[in-house]
Amino acid sequence: MSSQLYRLGRTMARRRGVVLLVWLVLLVGTGLAAVATGGQLEDNLTIPGTEAQDGLDVLGQRFPQISGTSGQLVFVAPQGDSIADHAAEVTAVLDEVADVDDVVAVADPFDGTNPLALSDDGRHAIATVQLGSHLGDLAPQTVPALEAAATLPEGSSLEVHLGGSVFTQTSVHVSATEGLGVLVALVVLAITFGSLLAAGLPLLTAVLGIGAALAAVLAIAAFTPVSSTAPTLALMIGLAVGIDYALFVLSRHRSQLATGMDVHESIARSVATAGSAVVFAGATVVIALCGLFVAGIPFLTVMGLTAALAVAVAVAVALTALPALLAVVGERLRPRAGSRAAARAMTEQSGVEPSEDGRVHHTLGARWVVLVTRLPVLTVVLVVAGLLAMAVPAKDLALGLPDNGTAHEGSPQRETYDLVADAYGEGFNTPLLVTVDIIRTTDPLGVMAGLADDLRALDGVAAVGLSTPNATADLGIVQVVPETGQSDPATADLVAEIRDQRATLEERYGVTDLKVTGQTAVTIDVSERLADALLPFGVFVVGLSLILLTLVFRSIAVPLKATVGYLFSVLAAFGAVAAVFEWGWFADVLNVAKVGPVISFLPIILMGVLFGLAMDYEVFLVSRMREAYVHGADARRAVRTGFRASARVVTAAAVIMISVFAAFIPAAEATVKPIALGLAVGVFVDAFLVRMTLVPAVLALLGDRAWALPRWLDRRLPSLDVEGAALEHHLAHEAWVAEHGPVAVRAQDVLLGEDHEPLAAPFSATVPPGRVLVVTSADRVARRALLSAVAGRLRPSGGTLVVLDRVVPDESSWLRSNVDFVTRWPSGVALPALLGPGWGKGPGLVVVDDVDQPVPGRPADPAEAAARWQALVELASDGRTVVAGCADPSAAYAIVPDDLLTLPLASGSGAPEAAPSRAAAPTGGPTTSAVDPSAPAPTSTQEVAR
Numbered sequence: 001m002s003s004q005l006y007r008l009g010r011t012m013a014r015r016r017g018v019v020l021l022v023w024l025v026l027l028v029g030t031g032l033a034a035v036a037t038g039g040q041l042e043d044n045l046t047i048p049g050t051e052a053q054d055g056l057d058v059l060g061q062r063f064p065q066i067s068g069t070s071g072q073l074v075f076v077a078p079q080g081d082s083i084a085d086h087a088a089e090v091t092a093v094l095d096e097v098a099d100v101d102d103v104v105a106v107a108d109p110f111d112g113t114n115p116l117a118l119s120d121d122g123r124h125a126i127a128t129v130q131l132g133s134h135l136g137d138l139a140p141q142t143v144p145a146l147e148a149a150a151t152l153p154e155g156s157s158l159e160v161h162l163g164g165s166v167f168t169q170t171s172v173h174v175s176a177t178e179g180l181g182v183l184v185a186l187v188v189l190a191i192t193f194g195s196l197l198a199a200g201l202p203l204l205t206a207v208l209g210i211g212a213a214l215a216a217v218l219a220i221a222a223f224t225p226v227s228s229t230a231p232t233l234a235l236m237i238g239l240a241v242g243i244d245y246a247l248f249v250l251s252r253h254r255s256q257l258a259t260g261m262d263v264h265e266s267i268a269r270s271v272a273t274a275g276s277a278v279v280f281a282g283a284t285v286v287i288a289l290c291g292l293f294v295a296g297i298p299f300l301t302v303m304g305l306t307a308a309l310a311v312a313v314a315v316a317v318a319l320t321a322l323p324a325l326l327a328v329v330g331e332r333l334r335p336r337a338g339s340r341a342a343a344r345a346m347t348e349q350s351g352v353e354p355s356e357d358g359r360v361h362h363t364l365g366a367r368w369v370v371l372v373t374r375l376p377v378l379t380v381v382l383v384v385a386g387l388l389a390m391a392v393p394a395k396d397l398a399l400g401l402p403d404n405g406t407a408h409e410g411s412p413q414r415e416t417y418d419l420v421a422d423a424y425g426e427g428f429n430t431p432l433l434v435t436v437d438i439i440r441t442t443d444p445l446g447v448m449a450g451l452a453d454d455l456r457a458l459d460g461v462a463a464v465g466l467s468t469p470n471a472t473a474d475l476g477i478v479q480v481v482p483e484t485g486q487s488d489p490a491t492a493d494l495v496a497e498i499r500d501q502r503a504t505l506e507e508r509y510g511v512t513d514l515k516v517t518g519q520t521a522v523t524i525d526v527s528e529r530l531a532d533a534l535l536p537f538g539v540f541v542v543g544l545s546l547i548l549l550t551l552v553f554r555s556i557a558v559p560l561k562a563t564v565g566y567l568f569s570v571l572a573a574f575g576a577v578a579a580v581f582e583w584g585w586f587a588d589v590l591n592v593a594k595v596g597p598v599i600s601f602l603p604i605i606l607m608g609v610l611f612g613l614a615m616d617y618e619v620f621l622v623s624r625m626r627e628a629y630v631h632g633a634d635a636r637r638a639v640r641t642g643f644r645a646s647a648r649v650v651t652a653a654a655v656i657m658i659s660v661f662a663a664f665i666p667a668a669e670a671t672v673k674p675i676a677l678g679l680a681v682g683v684f685v686d687a688f689l690v691r692m693t694l695v696p697a698v699l700a701l702l703g704d705r706a707w708a709l710p711r712w713l714d715r716r717l718p719s720l721d722v723e724g725a726a727l728e729h730h731l732a733h734e735a736w737v738a739e740h741g742p743v744a745v746r747a748q749d750v751l752l753g754e755d756h757e758p759l760a761a762p763f764s765a766t767v768p769p770g771r772v773l774v775v776t777s778a779d780r781v782a783r784r785a786l787l788s789a790v791a792g793r794l795r796p797s798g799g800t801l802v803v804l805d806r807v808v809p810d811e812s813s814w815l816r817s818n819v820d821f822v823t824r825w826p827s828g829v830a831l832p833a834l835l836g837p838g839w840g841k842g843p844g845l846v847v848v849d850d851v852d853q854p855v856p857g858r859p860a861d862p863a864e865a866a867a868r869w870q871a872l873v874e875l876a877s878d879g880r881t882v883v884a885g886c887a888d889p890s891a892a893y894a895i896v897p898d899d900l901l902t903l904p905l906a907s908g909s910g911a912p913e914a915a916p917s918r919a920a921a922p923t924g925g926p927t928t929s930a931v932d933p934s935a936p937a938p939t940s941t942q943e944v945a946r
Helices: 002-014 016-037 051-062 083-098 142-149 176-193 196-220 229-258 263-295 298-319 321-333 340-350 364-374 376-396 412-423 444-456 489-500 502-509 519-553 557-581 602-630 635-662 673-707 711-716 725-740 780-790 812-818 831-835 862-877 890-895
Strands: 070-076 103-106 124-131 159-164 432-437 461-469 475-482 512-517 745-751 763-767 772-776 798-803 806-808 820-822 845-848 881-886 900-904
Touching (some): 002 016, 002 263, 002 725, 016 196, 016 321, 051 475, 051 519, 070 083, 083 124, 083 142, 124 412, 176 229, 176 635, 196 298, 196 321, 229 602, 229 673, 263 298, 263 321, 263 519, 263 602, 263 725, 298 321, 298 602, 364 635, 364 673, 376 557, 376 673, 432 444, 432 489, 432 502, 432 519, 444 475, 444 502, 475 489, 489 502, 489 512, 489 519, 502 512, 519 557, 557 602, 602 635, 602 673, 635 673, 725 798, 725 806, 745 780, 763 900, 772 780, 780 845, 780 881, 806 812, 862 881
Parallel strands (some): 772 881, 772 900, 845 881
Antiparallel strands (some): 070 159, 103 124, 432 475, 432 512, 461 475, 745 763
């Protein structure tokens, strides 16, 4: 991956103008698409297949008059007056409201059909305003029209308040406080880089990415339901990771510039190294967010996908637009020699602290890592104890979905909600609807009255309001008002009790299909489904963490330690949310409108996002430690060296992330506020307590065991190469080519098979472009293994193998897609037909085995054998390179002796095979090298004759 990213970075830098133009067109295009499609956001948090949602669907089909969204008009008479004395004013307002477009019915509180409309104190009256559209389909002018209609004449002593579900937020809410997070990020970046120009680039690219992502989300909303929370979540996460990803790439670029590296070369290497970690970190966030589908909840899946889109765009911007901008800025980002910025950049590049006059200037990060690794057992005990203490409040975390009681104080919906709760009771804000199929009964009115009485007698029921059949007398509804509010566990218990009584009530009244529905029941069903999905999602995330980190760090201990640390971070974040929203700590300071249950999908969102962010810091910190260890440092020194090289950048990234999340807390809606708080606390805990304190201590405690991986597992795991080892191989090959010239195949002491049981002796070969290499061996298995390795189908167990400038096995996937590999040549088939219609468009390499073998069951045909070798030589004459395998190349030498290079393959036992006819035998033991049949034998095993 690092080699491919190296080429990408170099291309982006060279074609910077085109790249930036493409991004500008993409940004404008998505913006125009969002405007043209007119996508609308909605807050219908529904789950198909739940009883409550099925009930709403039945209402929409058979009782459409009450299936749309609704509002509440609450009239309040002056102290000492009766609301009945103001009936004329109330009626006048209701008439005005009834004339508003989309209003299908307005309940008159004085007509006697709903005895619950008038309060016990006689001062309050509730009128329900029924609309014909669902919340997500409301016209933008509907709510303003309702507010204008619900206006009393000048001088009236009556009060009227408009509330209800029509006020549910359905647009992206961004306030000025979110800008504070960006401002803090700018300050942190300026301190980190010591340059305002460098500080501005991550912000610019982050805004570019989030702008394109949000425009795309709004355009998508025209074709599929997207909740109003989704864009805010995408904005929050996309902005944070966008800044961080750019910071990592830019930091590596600046540190390389400080060493004197060329600008374009530094850009390419930054994208290859830091970019590899960005790809991995971004991929983990995207996978975790997309993994929300595990919950089986459509709106949650859409939220995860929109946030994942923002992260994916942030990764794309960091790998394409940022390198182009770095190329535009050029030398202006190079730190001045002798400056503090240059000294910091050198430390980040090498992990060695700056010194002056023989004295080392210890950085804060260096002092910190020495402190936490001096007594690692004590550090581990203290950190774990602190994290467990932070997690204690999590046991009281209650989940639900927000209602108007969580709206900001002073808002119309909150005032109306509080009035209803005070005058009528908490449950009047969130009534339940019980639907029942009454088509088989001959007394629909009597059945509905009896059903209402039975429901009224249940514990937890404050009152029963409307109880009536529909116009066709095939469906009845009962409005049940609970004693408690929507988020109270007692309301969920009441819903469960009614459902438990279903069979009894259906048998008693001869009805069928009794369902508990309404917005409150939908909320309860959503919360229960989310709670059930939490464990599977947790298993998914933890399992993914173990797998990915094992691939990256080639270790067992590192993934286990990282995963346990992630779980500590999640529990601490849950604890912080519970302490604020359940216990009320700092609720006033954080502008929490109402202490109580938090949004029910918070645990899953927190787990998914924190997983990706935890992997960010794990990769950027531990990969530098492993890099130092692989290059010869002892285990403890590797921890300290890697920490010094990455601590400053990780600290800046964490502070930026915390600032962006924290900026959403003061003014955010009740849905986003606890998520923002949980993410801010979670990032703080994970970055500073887990990754920068617990992780170095654990790694120092484990020593060499931290980097151990069983050999059998190491051989079976694919290599992600986040640390850029493949790039080192690629750059070494480029240096070799610069000295020796172009080469199609370069093998150096390549070993196939196990170390203790190789398939063949180590071999070396150098094949220029446009030549034919003949691999000769009677051992067909060993010969086929060599050819498979050259074609990218088999991973060598040792040595260096580069094919078409692609390093094997790091870039074997490219070879598998671009190199023609023919295992057997059928008789009578021409070479172009054998390779397929696209054979002439390949990159220049064909691998063929068994060239000298006839078709089974047929005698050898010398003419056909000659034609095959001649076809391969002609192919090479057109510029293609050919690697051909055979047991006996004598026929080839007789036909085209001057065009072949030969590689006699020694057996795996270490004894070289007899040299084939007309081929010079290799000298020097079991290592074999390609030789020209007309050239003298090589003087050493490393010499290759052309």
